[in-house]
Amino acid sequence: MSEAVVKPAVVVPVPRGNLLVDTWWVCWRELKHYVGQPMRIFMTLFQPLVWLVLMGNMYQRIAAVPGFPAKSYLDYMAPGIVVMVTLFGGMFTGMSVVWDRRLGFLHKMLAAPLARSAVVTGKMLAAGIQAIIQGLVILLIALAMGVKFSAGIGGVPLLLLLAALLCLVLTGFSLALAAVVTTHETLMALVNFFTMPLMFTSNAMMPTQFMPTWLADIARVNPISFAINPMRTLFLSGYDVAGLVEGFLILGALVAVMAFIASSLFRRGMA
Amino acid sequence: MDHTTDKPGVAATPLAAGAAAEAAPPAVGGDGPALWAKDLVKRYRRGVLAVDQASFEVPRGEIFGFLGPNGAGKSTTILMLITLLRPTAGQARVCGYDVARRADAVRRSVGYVSQDIAVDDTLTGRQNVYLQGRFYHLPPRVIAARSAEVLAMVDLADRADDLVSTYSGGMRKRLDIAEGLIHRPAVLFLDEPTLGLDIQTRRRIWEYIERLRREQGITIFLTTHYMDEADALCDRVAIIDHGRIVAIGATGELKRTVGGDLVTLKLRGPDGRPVTPDVADLPGVEHAYEPRDGALSFVVKDGERDVPRILATLGERGLVCDSLAMKRPSLDDVFLHFTGRELRQDEGGGSFWRTSMAVRRARR
Numbered sequence: 090m091s092e093a094v095v096k097p098a099v100v101v102p103v104p105r106g107n108l109l110v111d112t113w114w115v116c117w118r119e120l121k122h123y124v125g126q127p128m129r130i131f132m133t134l135f136q137p138l139v140w141l142v143l144m145g146n147m148y149q150r151i152a153a154v155p156g157f158p159a160k161s162y163l164d165y166m167a168p169g170i171v172v173m174v175t176l177f178g179g180m181f182t183g184m185s186v187v188w189d190r191r192l193g194f195l196h197k198m199l200a201a202p203l204a205r206s207a208v209v210t211g212k213m214l215a216a217g218i219q220a221i222i223q224g225l226v227i228l229l230i231a232l233a234m235g236v237k238f239s240a241g242i243g244g245v246p247l248l249l250l251l252a253a254l255l256c257l258v259l260t261g262f263s264l265a266l267a268a269v270v271t272t273h274e275t276l277m278a279l280v281n282f283f284t285m286p287l288m289f290t291s292n293a294m295m296p297t298q299f300m301p302t303w304l305a306d307i308a309r310v311n312p313i314s315f316a317i318n319p320m321r322t323l324f325l326s327g328y329d330v331a332g333l334v335e336g337f338l339i340l341g342a343l344v345a346v347m348a349f350i351a352s353s354l355f356r357r358g359m360a
Numbered sequence: 361m362d363h364t365t366d367k368p369g370v371a372a373t374p375l376a377a378g379a380a381a382e383a384a385p386p387a388v389g390g391d392g393p394a395l396w397a398k399d400l401v402k403r404y405r406r407g408v409l410a411v412d413q414a415s416f417e418v419p420r421g422e423i424f425g426f427l428g429p430n431g432a433g434k435s436t437t438i439l440m441l442i443t444l445l446r447p448t449a450g451q452a453r454v455c456g457y458d459v460a461r462r463a464d465a466v467r468r469s470v471g472y473v474s475q476d477i478a479v480d481d482t483l484t485g486r487q488n489v490y491l492q493g494r495f496y497h498l499p500p501r502v503i504a505a506r507s508a509e510v511l512a513m514v515d516l517a518d519r520a521d522d523l524v525s526t527y528s529g530g531m532r533k534r535l536d537i538a539e540g541l542i543h544r545p546a547v548l549f550l551d552e553p554t555l556g557l558d559i560q561t562r563r564r565i566w567e568y569i570e571r572l573r574r575e576q577g578i579t580i581f582l583t584t585h586y587m588d589e590a591d592a593l594c595d596r597v598a599i600i601d602h603g604r605i606v607a608i609g610a611t612g613e614l615k616r617t618v619g620g621d622l623v624t625l626k627l628r629g630p631d632g633r634p635v636t637p638d639v640a641d642l643p644g645v646e647h648a649y650e651p652r653d654g655a656l657s658f659v660v661k662d663g664e665r666d667v668p669r670i671l672a673t674l675g676e677r678g679l680v681c682d683s684l685a686m687k688r689p690s691l692d693d694v695f696l697h698f699t700g701r702e703l704r705q706d707e708g709g710g711s712f713w714r715t716s717m718a719v720r721r722a723r724r
Binding site: 097099100101102103104105106110111114117118121122125126192193194196197198199200201202203 | 388420456467468469476478480482483491492494495497
């Protein structure tokens with residue numbers, strides 16, 4: 090059989106890539122997973138409706154308490170639901186890495202000449218796109234339920250962009266955890282450990298003035314609050330340029346920090 | 361396929377482990393070897409020494425096999441060569457590129473098919489190949505043409521647009537191999553390419569591997585713990601045990617070092633009880649192994665001439681032969697010769713499996 094062997098293949102390395110293109114193809118796969126599962130799409134859209142109806146009615150009478158910043162509790166908590174759904178979605182992104190690692194797909198991606206950070210940035214981008222879709226759905230449901238969006242149509246992109254940035258921060262955090270933790274049980278426990286406290290030490294559901302001082306202090310530095318304050322202003326009163334700028338700057342900085350930490354942790358284990 | 365003949369066209373290589381890679385490291389783009397490793401060591405953080413001073417050289421266009429039991433360090437060696445693991449010590453070059461300094465160039469030159477069957481079962485076969493093409497920065501037109509080609513090669517053309525979740529294990533493996541070919545790598549790494557597959561599928565995969573080398577001149581580095589696979593496919597093999605290369609050479613050449621013919625026999629003494637006397641002094645015996653299960657095994661220079669003389673000598677000593685088997689040496693015997701144990705003994709064996717798992721955990 091060896092007689093027929095052709096001349097050994099000449100080494101022609103495939104072209105170098107760039108981070109943006111590679112990010113897109115990692116993201117493409119994640120989006121395919123999303124659209125490939127109709128049940129998952131349905132749940133991500135249906136879930137916010139349940140939250141809005143349940144929680145909106147549960148705490149309805151809080152709006153009557155003097156000092157409550159909104160006319161109805163539903164108005165107050167609609168941006169809180171956007172943040173909550175974003176939080177859950179973002180924090181669970183790390184699970185896909187654990188699966189990819191277990192199935193060998195992570196090695197497949199890392200063995201390819203992908204930009205080293207593309208696994209992290211691709212998964213972040215996919216989660217950000219999902220956050221925008223979910224944010225839009227929640228907004229539409231909330232409007233249908235009579236919530237007022239004071240900023241009007243021009244405020245919608247701002248709202249969704251804030252949700253996407255928050256999602257990227259949390260995805261980065263989740264991916265950083267997944268770079269270190271290799272079993273899905275442990276990652277699940279860690280994600281749950283962080284998710285609920287992050288939620289309830291923010292002002293997503295309750296104004297800070299209703300909290301004990303120590304909790305209000307935590308809520309003020311909670312990264313969730315930096316997204317929710319400008320979002321809530323868009324709902325309740327319209328544009329607050331200073332608040333928006335502050336929100337975008339802080340979230341943007343956090344995204345960069347988290348993406349850097351997550352990619353470095355991924356790179357650490359590899360040559 | 362004749363499993364016993366030596367494969368022609370391969371330069372004789374010193375058998376001693378470590379004797380390869382004496383020459384200077386190969387340069388990029390030259391006619392030098394596709395793979396070159398010198399004193400490669402990997403010690404995991406938990407202290408497991410997975411690869412211990414491995415040195416070898418694989419000329420371009422060769423099918424080279426790493427043969428050894430689970431946990432011997434085969435996958436770890438591949439992971440170092442494809443830049444997914446940093447060697448603890450030593451050097452390696454792939455297509456002339458240093459794995460530590462030119463990791464990106466290495467990744468752009470090689471293909472890798474892991475033993476995990478890493479296909480995405482929420483996508484179709486064609487989408488999997490497409491994505492792999494994108495990961496390797498191929499333009500969409502090239503991907504479209506080549507994906508049809510590689511899918512046809514592994515006989516998946518008619519199922520290409522079905523979701524991978526509907527594929528059988530063998531189909532997934534073939535898809536995975538097809539993906540490894542989409543960018544026409546100069547060197548293809550196959551980690552246990554037929555692990556857990558049925559015999560028909562294994563033979564088909566062997567045929568694909570042969571074809572790749574024959575038609576495209578791809579250098580193939582594969583790991584296996586199946587003797588028949590190494591025997592059927594590889595021009596040369598390195599036998600690796602506990603992280604060390606214990607022998608390296610062309611399969612026929614390795615078999616010749618074991619000697620002539622392997623004889624296994626069971627004897628009964630004058631009292632009718634099974635006995636296992638020392639056989640080293642019998643005519644023609646070159647190498648005797650430890651008796652196992654009441655059977656003696658040893659190598660003789662020329663079985664057809666020596667065995668009758670041996671039986672005559674044993675008869676003079678009052679021993680009766682119950683059963684006798686003689687065979688030409690296989691790679692199993694080569695493994696036995698160099699490691700002192702049989703390869704298949706280790707499969708599923710408790711301690712061995714544990715080391716293998718420890719290594720896998722450490723790798724993740």
